Structures are given as structure tokens and as C-alpha cells.
Amino acid sequence: MPRTVAHVVGARPNFMKMAPVFDALAALDQPQLLIHTGQHYDEKMSDVFFRELGIPEPDVNLGVGSGSHAAQTAALLTGLEATVLEHRPAAMVVYGDVNSTIAATLVCAKLSIPVVHVEAGLRSFDMTMPEEVNRRVTDVLADLLLVTSPEAYAHLANEGCDVERIRLVGNPMIDTLLRNRDRFAPGPVRAAAGLPERVAVSTLHRPANVDDPVVAKQIVDALKQVAETIDVAIPLHPRGRQRLADLGLVSGEGIHVIDPLGYVDFVSLVSGADLVITDSGGVQEETTILDVPCLTVRPNTERPITITHGTNRLVTPEQLADAAAAVLQGEAVFPTDRPPFWDGHAGERCAREIVAFLDRLR
Ligand code: UD1
Numbered sequence: 001m002p003r004t005v006a007h008v009v010g011a012r013p014n015f016m017k018m019a020p021v022f023d024a025l026a027a028l029d030q031p032q033l034l035i036h037t038g039q040h041y042d043e044k045m046s047d048v049f050f051r052e053l054g055i056p057e058p059d060v061n062l063g064v065g066s067g068s069h070a071a072q073t074a075a076l077l078t079g080l081e082a083t084v085l086e087h088r089p090a091a092m093v094v095y096g097d098v099n100s101t102i103a104a105t106l107v108c109a110k111l112s113i114p115v116v117h118v119e120a121g122l123r124s125f126d127m128t129m130p131e132e133v134n135r136r137v138t139d140v141l142a143d144l145l146l147v148t149s150p151e152a153y154a155h156l157a158n159e160g161c162d163v164e165r166i167r168l169v170g171n172p173m174i175d176t177l178l179r180n181r182d183r184f185a186p187g188p189v190r191a192a193a194g195l196p197e198r199v200a201v202s203t204l205h206r207p208a209n210v211d212d213p214v215v216a217k218q219i220v221d222a223l224k225q226v227a228e229t230i231d232v233a234i235p236l237h238p239r240g241r242q243r244l245a246d247l248g249l250v251s252g253e254g255i256h257v258i259d260p261l262g263y264v265d266f267v268s269l270v271s272g273a274d275l276v277i278t279d280s281g282g283v284q285e286e287t288t289i290l291d292v293p294c295l296t297v298r299p300n301t302e303r304p305i306t307i308t309h310g311t312n313r314l315v316t317p318e319q320l321a322d323a324a325a326a327v328l329q330g331e332a333v334f335p336t337d338r339p340p341f342w343d344g345h346a347g348e349r350c351a352r353e354i355v356a357f358l359d360r361l362r
């Protein structure tokens, strides 16, 4: 009897990571079950990506929605446990570091369903980040650890993980980027949003940046300073929207606050930008491949390869305006060597490892 592989996704960045793995498993005729937890649920945070990336309708949508970490994780655990008991997949594939990831892993570990973690081993070494907690717990419990970069492999090995559980497969989010390259066109997106040709793009959603009013105000002021030199387009995640608006981040005087964009429009805009200012994990990786200078407003990154092999630089809110000015004056550094295996074939490598893993379970 064919054994089903289930995938759990829930938040925006999960969808771009899952799509190439799902497609590559489908090409191998692997039966699959797609579970959407509903952690993200707005049309512009979820549905748009399924349409644009050709991802099939989820078989199950748990509709857990928002809440405190405890409330959301509790709803995820309860919903996922019932779904996993009903379908009893041969293995569960989880992505990244969001609450849906840790919840699915915990449920499966308790039910003895093997777990595959795509994007394992990333470490910011900053336990104030909810994502760092999620990554560490997921990696302890997962059975197969698929890593995007060599330092992730090293982190897992240093933590005492049996290296037999680890495979370096590359970055499936970059598969999605390369696969859609022909669709990226900045001009029409700029025109639709009323933006000039030269533009900086900013995204912000980390709790440390948008939940703390002191830090958030510093960032708002820095963005306004940047906007004195170049228009700044800000497709704003719903998390910080109200607080940032209350602190003065509103459209006008070179600032353009807009709704979150679909994937093709967002990457189009970024691909034609002079500069990106972000705290997103995925955007650090995408700008590395698009050769767009990226300033990441964080004290650390779990993706240092985007600095060593990419266009990314870490800045404090205080440094942001000067760092942006330096980039706009031509001081950005562009990489000559790309991260290994960020080549558009990570999904296929993930699929091969997952099928081989299932064979070993027999
Ligand atoms: C989550 C992830 C984060 C990831 C981000 C990607 C966790 C702990 N965090 O953060 O790692 O980088 O997704 O975008 O899993 N909201 C809406 N509509 C939506 C979704 C969220 O309005 O469709 C608002 C709600 O007010 C909600 C808030 O955003 O309370 C935060 O959503 P949540 O999923 O808890 O965390 P994110 O900040 O989105």
C-alpha cells in the first residue's frame, strides 16, 4: 500500500519552501497530504501564494488563526493531533521555524510519526526569538534534518546530532525564486503602487522590532530619513501595522505604506530595488540571489551565509539611515560565489532524501 507523506504549512514563508518539495515528490508519484494550519489566513498572507505558485488546495485546513504563543500553539497541537490520528501519514514534513512547525513536530513525536525538517540547523543563538526556540525543539525531535547551508550542518553536528540524520540539500525557497524568474517585472508593480523608478523596499515584522515601541519608533524615524533620499515602499505585514502607524509610519513624503504583496509582485519590486531594508529571514536569502543590497535590522542572523556569500549586512536601528546612504552611494558589496546548492534543485534533492528515508523505515 502506498505510504502517504504529509506536509504541514501555516505561515507565509512556509508556502515558498514547500512548493518545490511537494512538486518533486509528486513527480516521483509519492502520495501526499497537505495540511494548512491556518496560522496565516488573510488572502494576502496565504491564498495568494497557493494560486501564484500552483500549490493544490490543502486537503485539511485547521483554521487555527492568531493568538498568544500558548493559545495558538495549543490550538495547533489539538487540531494537528486529530488530523494526524485520522490520516496516520508515514512521515510528516515540516518547514522553517514557525509555531506550526514546532506544533506538528511535537504531535508527531508523541504519536511516533517520523518527522522531516526542511531548513533544519539554522541558529541565531538568540533565545529571545520565538523562532530560535521553535528551531531547536524541532531539530531535537525530527528524524531527518534537511539543511540549506553548510553552517547549519555544523550547528547540528556541534549539538551532538547523529550526522546520519543530516543531509545538505540546498534551499527550496530559492528554487521557487529561480523557477519564477521569468515572471518578475518591477515596472508594472511600481506603476500600480504609484512608485517612481528608483525605490527602496522595506518589510518589518519581527516582534523585537515592531512590538517594542521604543525600537519601532527608532526604525520609523530611520525609514523617514532614508525617504529623504529615495522613495521607500513598505508592504507591511499585519503584525506591526497599527503600532507602526501610531508611531508615524504612514504614507507621504517618500514613504509608501502598502498591503502585503503577492509573491510575484513582491519579488518583482525587490528585484528592481536599489536597496532592501528588512527583518525577514526569507528576504535576506532572496536578495542574496537577486544581487540587491540588503540591510537587515537585527543584531544577529540565523542566515550568515547571506553575509558571507550575499548582499546582506546587519544594522542597528541607529545605524540604518547612514548604512542606507552608504549603499545608495555605491558602497554595497556583491558576492562572487553563491551559497552551495542554491541552484534551483533543492526540492528534488529533498524529495529524493524523503523517499529514501521512507524506504529505510520499511
Ligand atoms: C509568524 C512567525 C514568524 C514568521 C512570520 C512570517 C511564529 C512564532 N512566528 O510571525 O517566524 O517570520 O510568521 O510572516 O510562528 N495576522 C493577521 N493576518 C494573518 C496573519 C497574522 O492579521 O493572516 C496578525 C494577527 O494580528 C496576529 C499577528 O499578525 O496576531 C501575528 O501573527 P502570528 O502568526 O502569530 O505571527 P507572525 O508575526 O505572523
Ligand code: UDP
Pocket (backbone or CB within 6 Å): 012, 013, 016, 203, 235, 236, 259, 260, 261, 262, 263, 264, 266, 267, 279, 280, 281, 282, 283, 286
Ligand atoms: N513576501 C511576499 N510578500 C510580501 C512580503 C514578503 O510574498 O509582501 C515573501 C518573500 O518574498 C519571502 C517570504 O514572503 O518569500 C518571506 O516571508 P516573511 O518575511 O513573512 O517571513 P520570514 O522569512 O521572516 O520567516
